[in-house]
Amino acid sequence: MMKSIDVCLSPDLMHLYDVRESTVVVVDVLRATSCMVTAFAHGTQSITPYSDLEECKAARSKGFITSGERDGKKADGFDKGNSPFEYMGEDIRDKKIAFTTTNGTEAIHRARAAKKLVVGSFLNLSAVVSELLSGESGVLVVCAGWKGRFNLEDTLFAGAVVERLKDHFEPECDAPLAAQRLYNLARHDMLQFLSNSAHVRRLARLNIHKDIAFCLTEDRYSVVPSLASGVLTA
């Protein structure tokens, strides 16, 4: 029997899915999971996702580098924000990071009951796909969205996973089919396809075109961060 693949288009729909027997891929393309993958590719030891801003900030006293983003901007009092270019230097090598973002860390929190939880982004797409192919479980891709709402970029990532796995995994309902259709429509120029999307326009106002282009690059890294006891490691 073929394994199944499903897509949860918003963390606010997580109550519809029983993930205890599934491998969950959490994705927040712009930019939380892209940052996390970049950090691990540059030698970060661990990332602990926090839902609460203050709790995350307080982790500094326990030796963590603190990363905080709210509404697309670096949050006050944090060491780092939510740009992947902040996670490429020697300063994060072998360090522990405490991470909180508007959508991505909350999505990880809601999916934490998964049999296995991995972090996906276009940057490590092929590595994630290989991991899913080698596993025994069904797959649920959880899109972080924007404050509970559907977003295009995370859906495109979900569609890319469905497309790459189509000979081995069967779509569970309509969400994976829609994601796959959208990805196949967008894949040859995702930046153009996303140019009128809400979050891309939001980020463009913050002058981070470079981040967006970077986050849409497929297969730059081969790490697959996964969660155990509330902590991500590569």
Next chain:
Amino acid sequence: MMKSIDVCLSPDLMHLYDVRESTVVVVDVLRATSCMVTAFAHGTQSITPYSDLEECKAARSKGFITSGERDGKKADGFDKGNSPFEYMGEDIRDKKIAFTTTNGTEAIHRARAAKKLVVGSFLNLSAVVSELLSGESGVLVVCAGWKGRFNLEDTLFAGAVVERLKDHFEPECDAPLAAQRLYNLARHDMLQFLSNSAHVRRLARLNIHKDIAFCLTEDRYSVVPSLASGVLTA
């Protein structure tokens, strides 16, 4: 300033939207809102949507025709089920119908705080679009989905509305953009596009191909049912 248009992809995301100043279009293409539109086009006086099956059934004692569907099938003890072909005869003319379905009537219930609530389907697409164009309010299309999940056919209808209104309404976030893209991909052969969708496969097992083809027909009727005090009239 352009009016805004948004799409709620599942009734389980209704908490994200404040509809008190909006015109809401509730759609359940397969088949609740297609049945309702068909019934009004054939002279039904009113339709009262019920969330609760037993409450709906009990309305018979107050002179209602009762219509009940659960999981795609006619529910026990009801006069009618959820096929549009049941709502074309003289037996429903000038009658009041009490209606409950798995998804459609629940979506109406959750959107009932709207400034104005109308019922849409491909069957009355142009009539709905004209109504929205003539109104002053922003628009939210609420897709009934399947038990809280995203479905393709309701999303295609939402996309059709966005496409038809694109010169007059601005998309509020990514959901209307995705719906519009999918509709433009599907519009020339919706039946084919939907052939591997979950609900179409579910209904195909119930042998209602004729219903599906009918429900995907654009502009057969010109009625626009709307809700006032919990009751739909044309």
